Amino acid sequence: MMFHMMWKIFMGYDGVVTAMNMPNDNARIEPRKQPKQKRSIKRVESILTSAELLLARHGFSHLRMTDIAAEAGVPVGSVYQFFPQKAAVLRAILDQRLGAMMQDIASRLTDIRDENDARMRLMDLIDHVAQLHRDNPVCREMWIALSTDPDLEILQYKAQQDIGTLTLTRLGPFAGGRDGAAKQNRFMLAAILTGSVFRCVALGHERAGAMLDEWKSAVCTMLFQQA
Template identity: 30%
Template structure:
């Protein structure tokens, strides 16, 4: 038993925080999805901090070799799940910003994004846990940074149309800080009970300036 554990440890790849490969064939894809499904169940039950590769192997009925063929560490599993959830968030932001025509509709779009993100994390406690994990894990912080920059660039594109006379550096600074503050407000709100959380989101929305493009 001791020799088996030692061999397993020697074979385990160095932590990278990224999946080893995305399978293209059906059988490999099914195994890939099964691993993610099992990981979600375990995170929902015990939290991401308690996620163990050995438990995934046992519950998914796979060998360690089969697991490591796709995911070298648990950070790579959490990263894959986070990126999938982020895709849903990006779709929300893109849809809301596409409706913006002026300062008033921009402010309303940001209020809608805050509402939808708050509702999303309330309805998906697993995603809330994964979102917190991306903040705490050094290997996963890049995922959050890339997602925030995507939102900032999307908002910048809108601001550039509303205030073309403003410099690019000013507008990108406003866009980045605006999206960071929105994320911070949602993160704070979901740490509270639902009534207090909703009140926090409402307060954040009231604090939004009437014309974000004019911030300096």
């Protein structure tokens, strides 16, 4: 039942696997250039920090390049110098957050002793990330952005691939079944469906807490069952 529910969430209301939508125009989410000088690096950091503040304050739908510039205290031309539109700003924020999350996952899944320890580490990790989604409104707005922009959405799928690969590396030795495609697929599916649960948490779904508890048990069964 839980797997069926999560699969419906992943498929979306129209029955299409949303994570598999192909990007339309990568250029619109790519930075125009990378900052190299110290002053430029600080300016880009200020732009991204300001964008996050505005996301938390006003939401994705109200995010404007002019407002980002005003919040950062820079001319709007400075924002466009690095980012062609707000989708590129959001992509940069997503990249930063993914990098931090990957480091956090690697740190939390280090020096695992045995299968029981692996289960506990995984459940603790899920609880930790879920709490971040509850506490930080930027997470909610990023999920909204990902669900409405196909070019950003494909990055979500790539991020889930990376997370699935990392967790396979750290937890795979303690997971059930032989190494191979089947185990890889289970870890990939676990990453995708866990992301769907986090999305429910971030969006404040009324049953998010219950689904989170159910999913922690279900994902451990999925990954650590003996095949």
